[in-house]
Amino acid sequence: MKKETEQLWASEKYTVMAKGYNFYTEVQVLMRDAQSTADYEKVTMLIAELKEKSFERRALCNTLEHVWGYFKKSAEEVDKEHFFSLLDTLRESDEEYYDEMPYEIHLFLKYLLQKYPSEYLSRSTFIKN
Incomplete structure (x- = not known):
């Protein structure tokens, strides 16, 4: 167990x-x-x-920043800029809670994981679902 x-x-x-x-x-x-x-x-x-x-916006933003750490050393500048643009949009949102991760940032995380593989993150439901 x-x-x-x-x-x-x-x-x-x-x-x-x-x-x-x-x-x-x-x-x-x-x-x-x-x-x-x-x-x-x-x-x-x-x-x-x-x-x-539900996802809490502030906690979601902090988690996304934490997950970014898996990509930051290998990510191209254009990917970094896009990620942080999406993160800024989320931070500025009036919504405090989300039933699901916002689609655009979730899709981009999947893209990042495909482009910059991480065995550990690939097992995480945070990106998979």
Whole structure:
């Protein structure tokens, strides 16, 4: 159960982070302290619950900046400019919550992942979904 929960957390952590950083830290602490099957089941259930929440704009922007770190050393300037233009548009939005990641930035993340592969990010539901 431990290994499965660790793999689940690895694939879901950016999605959870984009819902709210406080949610991310809550799961992180539970993972660190987990010892029993019941503890890991609690983490699994919490992740499932958090995935149902809306993205919070500020948390989403912070998560996108964090994910950008996987691309920044290899990305061409034009890709960097486009990414940060999309991020600025999101930051300036009047919307506080999103049921889904805005389509244009989600599509661009998929493009970045294809152009600049990252094995770790390729397992993340944040970009895949």
